[in-house]
Amino acid sequence: MGTTLAEKLWQNHVVKKGEDGAPDLLYIDLHMIHEVTSPQAFEGLRLASRTVRRPDLTIATEDHNTPTLDIDKPIADLTSRTQIDTLRANAQEFGIRLHSLGDADQGVVHVVGPQLGLTQPGMTVVCGDSHTSTHGAFGALAFGIGTSEVEHVLATQTLPLKPFKTMAVTVNGTLPEGTTAKDIILAVIAKIGTGGGQGYVLEYRGEAITTLSMEARMTVCNMSIEAGARAGLIAPDETTFAYVEGRPHAPSGKDWDEALAYWRTLVTDDDAVFDAEVVLEASDLEPFATWGTNPGQGLPLSASVPDPAGMVDENERLAAEKALAYMGLTPGTRLKDISVDTVFLGSCTNGRIEDLRAAAAVLKGRTKAEGVRMLVVPGSARVRLQAEAEGLDKVFTEFGAEWRNAGCSMCLGMNPDQLAPEERSASTSNRNFEGRQGKGGRTHLVSPLVAAATAVRGTLSSPADLDKD
Amino acid sequence: MDKFTTHTGVAVPLPRSNVDTDQIIPAVYLKRVTRTGFEDALFAAWRSDPDFVLNKDQYRNGSILVAGPDFGTGSSREHAVWALKDYGFKVVIASRFADIFRGNSGKQGLLTAEVAQGDVELLWKVLEEEPGRTLTVSLEDRTVSCGDVTVPFEIDDYTRWRLMEGLDDIGLTLKDEAAITAFESTREAWRPTTLPAKHLPPVEIESARPSR
Ligand code: SF4
Numbered sequence: 001m002g003t004t005l006a007e008k009l010w011q012n013h014v015v016k017k018g019e020d021g022a023p024d025l026l027y028i029d030l031h032m033i034h035e036v037t038s039p040q041a042f043e044g045l046r047l048a049s050r051t052v053r054r055p056d057l058t059i060a061t062e063d064h065n066t067p068t069l070d071i072d073k074p075i076a077d078l079t080s081r082t083q084i085d086t087l088r089a090n091a092q093e094f095g096i097r098l099h100s101l102g103d104a105d106q107g108v109v110h111v112v113g114p115q116l117g118l119t120q121p122g123m124t125v126v127c128g129d130s131h132t133s134t135h136g137a138f139g140a141l142a143f144g145i146g147t148s149e150v151e152h153v154l155a156t157q158t159l160p161l162k163p164f165k166t167m168a169v170t171v172n173g174t175l176p177e178g179t180t181a182k183d184i185i186l187a188v189i190a191k192i193g194t195g196g197g198q199g200y201v202l203e204y205r206g207e208a209i210t211t212l213s214m215e216a217r218m219t220v221c222n223m224s225i226e227a228g229a230r231a232g233l234i235a236p237d238e239t240t241f242a243y244v245e246g247r248p249h250a251p252s253g254k255d256w257d258e259a260l261a262y263w264r265t266l267v268t269d270d271d272a273v274f275d276a277e278v279v280l281e282a283s284d285l286e287p288f289a290t291w292g293t294n295p296g297q298g299l300p301l302s303a304s305v306p307d308p309a310g311m312v313d314e315n316e317r318l319a320a321e322k323a324l325a326y327m328g329l330t331p332g333t334r335l336k337d338i339s340v341d342t343v344f345l346g347s348c349t350n351g352r353i354e355d356l357r358a359a360a361a362v363l364k365g366r367t368k369a370e371g372v373r374m375l376v377v378p379g380s381a382r383v384r385l386q387a388e389a390e391g392l393d394k395v396f397t398e399f400g401a402e403w404r405n406a407g408c409s410m411c412l413g414m415n416p417d418q419l420a421p422e423e424r425s426a427s428t429s430n431r432n433f434e435g436r437q438g439k440g441g442r443t444h445l446v447s448p449l450v451a452a453a454t455a456v457r458g459t460l461s462s463p464a465d466l467d468k469d
Numbered sequence: 470m471d472k473f474t475t476h477t478g479v480a481v482p483l484p485r486s487n488v489d490t491d492q493i494i495p496a497v498y499l500k501r502v503t504r505t506g507f508e509d510a511l512f513a514a515w516r517s518d519p520d521f522v523l524n525k526d527q528y529r530n531g532s533i534l535v536a537g538p539d540f541g542t543g544s545s546r547e548h549a550v551w552a553l554k555d556y557g558f559k560v561v562i563a564s565r566f567a568d569i570f571r572g573n574s575g576k577q578g579l580l581t582a583e584v585a586q587g588d589v590e591l592l593w594k595v596l597e598e599e600p601g602r603t604l605t606v607s608l609e610d611r612t613v614s615c616g617d618v619t620v621p622f623e624i625d626d627y628t629r630w631r632l633m634e635g636l637d638d639i640g641l642t643l644k645d646e647a648a649i650t651a652f653e654s655t656r657e658a659w660r661p662t663t664l665p666a667k668h669l670p671p672v673e674i675e676s677a678r679p680s681r
Contacts, residue, residue: 015652016645025645027652029660039502040547047504048470050639053649056664071676079500086502097663104672116668118661148547148576148638156642158649248667255659262657381674404677 002269004166005235006201009141009266013124015158023160029123029140031153032109033060033096035087036414037128041151042090052094054157059118060091060098063108065414068377068404071101080415094154107380107406110134110348114218115382117247121236121263126153131348131430132231133224137217138244139236139266141201144225164230165275167200168268171208173282178464180358181216182350182428182447184208184280185223186288186298192278194296197229200276203268204234208282214243215354222349223430226295235267287462289335290432290445292323297432299335301450301462307331326434327442328422335460338444342425343374343455344437345401345448347411350428351379355448356387360395362452362463367399369458374401375417377409401455413438426454470578472635473608476559478532480604480615481522482596488536489543490570494552507552523556527601533560535592535604540581541570550577560606562613562622564589575628576638582606584613588620608633 003011016025031054038060045051052058065080075081084101091098099105105112110131113119125135125142128150135142145159152159171184189196202224209220217234224232234240241260244250251259286300297320299306308320308331324331329338345351345359356378368374376396378384384406387393393403410417411429419425419441428451432443444460453461457469498510515521522528534553540563541549550573553561561579564586574581584592595615596602604615608629612619631641642649 016648025642025648027649027656030663040504043502043504048637048639056662059663069677069679071674073676082502097666102674102676104674105668106674118663120661123660146547148573152639152642155639156646156649157653158642160638160642248669249661249663251659251661258657259659382669384674385672402677402680405674 002272004268004272004274005139005203005266006141006164006166006231006233007272009122009124010163012122013141018160023162025158026124026161028126028153028157028159029057030113030118030125031058031157032113032125032127032132033058033087033150034063034109034127034129035083036064037147038090038150039083039086040147041128041154042094044151045094045154050155052096052154055095055097057157058096058154059113060087060096061106061109061112062087062099062101063106064408064412066101066407067415068407068409068417071405077415104381104385107378107382108348108351108408110218110222111352111379111383114138115247115380117244117249120244120250120259121240121266126159130225131222133229134218134222134348136221136224136232137214137234138240139234139263141231141233143231164201165199167197167202167229167276167278168274169202169204170206170277170279171204171282172206172279173208174211175208175282175285178287178449178462179285180447180449181212181219183285183288184282185220186290186295186445187280187285188278189223189227189296190288190298191280192227194226194294195228197224197227200229201231201233202227202229203274204232209234210237213354214239215352218352219349223295226430236263287447287450289426289450289460290443291327291329291335292320293326293432293434294319294323295430295432295445297323298445301335301460303335305329305331305333305335336465337459338424339459340372340426340444340454341423342419343372343451344377344410344425344427344429345375345451346377346379346409347429348379348408349430350448351377351383353383353386355428356383356392357390359448359452360392362449362466363399363401363456364395366456366466368401368455372455372458374399374455375404375410376401377404377417378406381406399455410437412436413441419443426451426460470635470637470640473559473578473580473632475605475607475609476532476580477603477605478559479528479530479601480533480535480592480596481528481531482593483522483534483536484593486537487539487542490541490546490549491543493541493549494546499546499548504551505555507548508555508557510548511552511556525600530557532557533562533604533606534558535589535596536561536563537589538563538565538586540566542567547573547577550574550579554579562589562592575631578632578635578637580606580608580624580632582613582622582624584620584622591618591620
């Protein structure tokens, strides 16, 4: 019997096999750090008089807490400032590379790694952040870890882990016009549920996946965690290799040839067996939006808010009732009739250059709906520079959107970019939990195309709706 | 982590069940960037009550907590264990512990001794008769004793072994350092490193300003 890609990656990183039910010890190729989940890990090292084993496999950026305005001034919020200062001091003390606010390589950790060419096929990648699954788009085994584990990796460059189960998620056919990677993953989560991926690594396959660009693949893998999965994975191919080649940390010359030869072996064998399988037809997909308070509560934009009374499953019904009460929605309302106050374009899900280009193409020459605020927050400072070089910032500001500095921003509302109570957003981020974007804030997760069209019309819309106006 | 064989200290009775992690340490204390110094946060809400057991003189130096069943339920916050340790607790005795709390405790060197509820009540009674008494907890023998009363406790072999050896997870992994070094020597030369740093040329980033 053959092996799956996830199993190959695992086997290639086992330092020591666990015996008698003990976990395997797995080597970590890249450890990324940010200001929120690292302070106690460094403190733990100090308390035990330990050092960072491999500063040269570690990289830090400031993202979760950073302001997106006035970044040249001291951070106003004291807790945020303390966390940032602590990260800076720790990076200095332990010799870790840090990209600080104002540096051209600063940005959301999951945008920065791939951009620098540090994320490559065949690696193990960890970070104290659940959306580390993003890096699986390169055919790397990438997953989020807790603070104790951050400390463990800092000290040993390894983690004791029990193997994950594997699930194949096959998306056949080609995506209809106006449908994007975001719609694929929202549909997957709606299908398997927010707990459906628990304990699994999801390997995305099929024509609709292999024809995606690298950035779109990152969007899909990013939200694997929203299905409860440990990681998402896409086998590397020519698209992957072309994306990595020439980046600052990509191998070159003879190294490139060697790396490439290895990367080409990173596929699931034809006769490998997955622990579970799910199949979707791309032609069935439409632009999606969530209506509830977890990412699994989503529907095609053409649908209406569901009626909990019609739900057979007791838990599902209760969850839907609670969600609708929080979201201030009534069953039967057409999703397209829901009006929003705020549109957020950004995050590690959809804050890359292709996302900004796609949204700008929709907005160009159009005007923003009355009373709607639109925030455009590039995923990294480099994305911002690239967008400015292409004149996209002008498109956004002429449209009436705010052009901000890079960071997590309204994705989690830890910095001042938040929704007010009962304010409603169309957001390209990944979590619509209660209070995620600000206490009492209501979030509808959408693709960049839907976000842009919504900013034009003021109600949840797809670009196709604009042509009809 | 220090090796744990036996511990003798003042025992603090806490006859409540379902002491959850929010009661052990309220969420407001989670914003800190340190891993130590949580002693003031331990049972913060209860400590404002002058009659709370830890506010009584006999118990100020308590190091063994004798609590009701289902201790440590709720969130996975490791801070709960840090707060108990920082206050000076070395052992928590209860008839049942929440799984994650017990796991976190084992990692941090806090002994969770599972004693049958009848025996817990016996201990409470002894402590009530003479507040401020010391107990002796022997991990070696898996017993808790107080004068001529000795009761057994349960703990899984793996955690017991780790505590007795004074090994936290990291300490355990470091025992395999030779294997890690050997693995590192087989890693391909082209694998990326973050240092020395390589990047595109630095560019000045202009700050966005609030719009009026
Ligand atoms: S952008 Fe959002 S999801 Fe991504 S790392 Fe930041 S807070 Fe987490």
